[in-house]
Amino acid sequence: MALNADELAEISRLARREPQPHGAAIEALRAVQRRRGWISDETLGEVAQVLGMTADELDSVATFYNLIFRRPVGRHVVLVCDSVSCWIMGCDELRGGLETRLGIAPGQTTPDGRFTLLPIVCLGACDHAPALMIDGDLHGDLDPAKLDRLLEDYR
């Protein structure tokens, strides 16, 4: 699916304000991912072209950052903090709960395409550990028992 006019306009705008267009690489990828959920090879190639980069160059950048998704993700991305404070407060159990409820391991997407489960570094919510983030919404003070209700909100 080719980049649409809206995406092209945003990438060009981002590129214009940089001393060199490739300076906008990360923001451009984020902008496209915001709309498409992930960055396919085809999308990557097109963004690269707009930025005057080769696919190799842009992929080198894209694969560095853990929040640029180079594989399809579900409708909702669940980022489970596995850093130290959350670990102390039981993130392993929380993740275990998610795994059983969703029937997937970290890195996987539910067969219905609803959730992708990923580990994440400290979310800066250590005062509400264990915490997770779904689509940018932070949820703290969790335990496995609270998961059912929480997931309900994400259809």
Add this chain to the structure above:
Amino acid sequence: MEMTVQISIDGRAVTVAAGDNLLRACLSLGYDLPYFCWHPALGSVGACRQCAVKQIHGDGDRRSGRIVMACMTPVAEGMRIAIADPEARAFRAGVIEWLMTNHPHDCPVCPEGGECHLQDMTVMTGHVRRRYRFTKRTFRNQYLGPFLQHEMNRCIACYRCVRFYRDYAGGRDFDVFATHRDVYFGRHADGVLDSEFAGNLAEICPTGVFTDKPLETDYARKWDLRGAPSLCVHCGLGCNTTVNARAGRLRRVLNRYHPAVNGYFLCDRGRFGHGFTTSGQRLRAPLLRGRPVPPDQALARISDILAQGTAIGIGSPRASLEANFALRHLVGPANFHLGLPAAEARQMAAIRRITAGPVTIAPISEAERADAVLVLGEDLPNTAPRLALALRQAVREGSFVFAETLGIPRWHEAAVRTAAQPVRSPLIVATPAATRLDDVAARAARLAPDDIARLGFAIAHALDGGAPAVPGLPADLAALAEDAARALAEAHRPLVVTGTGCASSAVIEAAANITLALHRRGRPGARFHPVVPACNSQGLALMGGRSLDDALAALAAGTAETLIALETDLYRCAAAADVDTALAAARHVIVLDQVRTPTTDRADIILPAAAFAEADGTLVSNEGRAQRFVQAFVPAGAIRESWRWLRDAGIAAGRPDFAGWTGLDEVTAACAHHLPDMAAIVGAAPPASFRIAGARIAREPSRTSGRTALAAEISVHEAKPPDDPDTPLAFTMEGYYGPMPPALLPYAWAPGWNSVQAINKFQQEVGGDLLGGPPGCRLIEPRPDATASYGGGVPAAFAARAGQWLIVPMHEVFGSDELSRLAPAVAERVPAPYLALADGDAARLGLGEGDAVILELAGASLSLTARIGLGLPGGLAGLFPALPALPAWGIVAKGSALA
């Protein structure tokens, strides 16, 4: 005078170059300090942490010291460092231990084994015992094209490959992916690596991630390979190579460091073009009317022929001076002709006029340091790739100067790149079509050859009003001329590059005017570089001879009965019809060559000529540097060096003057004697009589194995090794190996240094001059007081013609060179014949990229594919492969010729 500082290393006081980094200083002094990410041509980035030493503070003991990375530490007066410090040692061993946690230890099946920098550094650090007991990470490999094998599991993530491929060579289809210990070096997707310098990865990679793929089909270990110092024969630059052979077959070509020429790098044409020597086109036996005959029979026949009447010779820009001279001597100077197309001969003459002037020809090393460069008419990445690579570095000159103002030394690679992101020295390229150097050019103009010449004349005029002006120059070109003139005038080391690439002597004349104008403006640092097509074009031009047209005319008119053509395919030099006529008229056609060509197909007698690795001889490069190439092995069959065939023919014909030519030295000396311009060539390398400690130099390393087993199915005895009357090298492992004149260095090897980086031990300082001085000798030096005057042949502006196109030559790094294209690996990279058209012209003809197109040219009709997007000006079309008679007007139409 170079500034130096005193430092102490392990308690020893030493003097090192000021401004250097510690690693290079230590290596130059001969210390064995291990390293990976550093490379003399790539600078320091401090990634691998292998070069750790202890820096001791004040006059304290070693406890007051701290570990520093030698490559990232500038030397400073009074600095005290310890390489032998136990803590530094343990850390260095630790670095290897870390690298080994993921390395597969597959040395026995790894092609790099035995010449692996990682092996060397492992031994050097003393790491022997593995403590890591967990799983290793593993990767999938990629298909990268015909030149390189990829084995990522061996990677130690030194980042050299990306730094070379991208930062140094400008390739953009290769990169590093992912993070932490998963970093992956390769392409975004499987596919052929674009860069014509990709092959250098085989040498740049310190272990076996990127290896020479053609070698792997006919593999031998370094210690089993016989080596010889050789030269690349695939363009005019004269890059120094090491050729490796075993069991009578040439196996690979490696870079041979030359500080002024190729430094550490070759292009892939040079590295992989050698495959022509084992290709199906190879000639191995004398042929009499297509029938193999013993050499004596062929020679007897030739002696009969020579007795019958006048023979004329056509020499070759891809044959050695000795071979050309032998032919000239056999047929007599009056009957010696240059195997150059008429137009090329005119261009070579134009180049002669500049080189006879007051401006020095830049060796590649000086081109690399030029601070303003003008390229007129030359598609360098395709016609002189190694020079293009140098200019890619020259563009960075300004950034080094800028970084220096911030106190950042030149070797601090990443910091220079960061600090000087927008700063570039000017490179101005004017060519008919886009070039792969344009991405770093300040200006890239697409012009017809005549307009390139006009631009050049205008630049000269802008530099010096005394140079002829260009009437009617359009405003944009006039402005470009002003800019270019200013850039050149403001530079300390301006460089003008031109050559035969766009087949225009006017372009060269214009470049001549610019060099002269720079000289008149008092620019002693100004340099010039002429790009010529073949490995001995300059040598042949210096030798001199009549034109090819004369030869063809003489044959056609019957004033000469016999033609002896030396290593040349006449069909690449003149219109087919003219060659056909001349060959049909000749009574006897004798051709010496390495491979079958359309010309050998018309010959009565074919003599199989030795290829570069099978022969010795002297070649003269673009730069005017005479260099010697040395035979690596004696080929099977009746193959002989061309000069030997010609000598033997002379002897067979009863010519007493040939009897004295017992070895190469006598031929070289005769050539030097008869041709004053060549007097110096005897000094290009030591003579055959040269001995070190009474011994010849061994071509084979002492560890060569299985030499009595090599032909055990035929004989269990070792055959008597061949004698070498031509060079001071022996074909066996018996002989000397150690410090020696670099022109003789058969391979680089030193205790503890088995990889190509052993060259460190043969340099005065790492990355600097060779011990024993640079090989070869320059035959063309400037004449500062030459009373050169400006040329005035300003052509008229290019005018497009309705319904016709001016066809200009297009060059391809893989495909334009006659011999390398026969190498199977290179053949895979040769594009299909094409016609490049201006976008607008293509649109008008209804042509898209890759469409079939017919070109009517000089009465012939060629079926080609269309290429667009190369920026050609309207009315111009570029033909690949080029024909000898270009530029010429042709007619272009959509479609393909009748099937």
Add this chain to the structure above:
Amino acid sequence: MRERPLTRNIRPGRPPPDLAATLRVGGYQAARRALTRMDPAAVIAEVAASGLRGRGGAGFPTGRKWSLLPKAEDRRPRVLVVNADEMEPGTFKDRLLLEGDPHQIIEGALISAFAIGAGTATIFLRAEYTLAAQALAAAIAEAEAGGWLGRDILGSGFSLELRLHVSAGRYICGEETALLSSLEGRRAIPRAKPPYPAASGLWGDPTVVNNVETIANVPHIVANGAEWFRGLARGADGGTKIYGASGRVKRPGAWELPMGTTIREIVEDHAGGMRAGYRLRGLLPGGASTDFLLAEHLDVAMDFASVEKAGSRLGTGTMIILDDRTCPVAMVHNLERFFARESCGWCTPCRDGLPWVERILAAIEAGDGQPDDLALLAWHTQALGPGRTFCAHAPGAMEPLQSGLKHFRADFERHIAEGGCPWK
């Protein structure tokens, strides 16, 4: 009442003050003062005199950092970068400031940019701080509309373009030079120092990188003077500090307190002490890359020098508490897994050493430890130390390991001897 300048406008759970509200409580008055009544050198002098030290972890004196920029003859544009990449495990102090009072950051950036002569400033924000991103974007828009950003601010002739850059993940982006690589659209690989960002930073231009909390202090120093600022603190370092505590304390959280407040006060008074049934066994005083301290260190003042004297670092000032029912080996393993995963992959010791460390710890925790493992770990704490790796990531990773090995050695040994984790 105790002064808490940084958080005075912050009402947890409520939206941050908008521009009007900010102006009502005296916001941007420091900026007005700086831009209209002071020259840049005076601002730098005031900040230097205040004793403000960077709140990003390393504690470099801010005034000194600013004065390292090249002299005026250097015509290159200067750049200010606000480091809001907060990803240090256990750290959540910048989020408080970013979400709670974005105008304070903008004002701080404005004054700091004025001081160093930067015409552009960028806030580098980690991706997961979505609320902060919204708050900052809204505040920047308001400030632009209100004439507090943009061309010729307050008619002073000073112009500032302030940008928000939202990152795409990776802890190493917080390292200031990696951050600059990332801002250039590259892989976030750190850069060699020297040259420091002051000499060659973003796109090669002279650059200052400061932490969010550092920047937030600047308006208050300008408004109230260095003397006042020094007076806020209990020790030698000036100002207040946002301290935090997480782990099994009763009330995990973050509080603005005088610099030099003791650990005990933070843990017992503010965090409410340990939860019932748990005892404090140790703590990382300032995030994941600081050394463990023990219960015996409770009376150490949380300022740069005191924590260092106790054998650790103030770091980010947000402490992670290890209780007596949590396995210290597993905790160190968790930390090292983080560091191994977040290595940028540039230098050998970090790239290949940390995964090894992580696997050894995993093996010990799983009961597969071997007697030599502790020596190997100890060797790594040396070999991945400062100066040996390319940046401070791996040395930071070694701090909890080396102190863990020291303080909890018996636990490590028991794991190996018993072939398993005694806590399981």
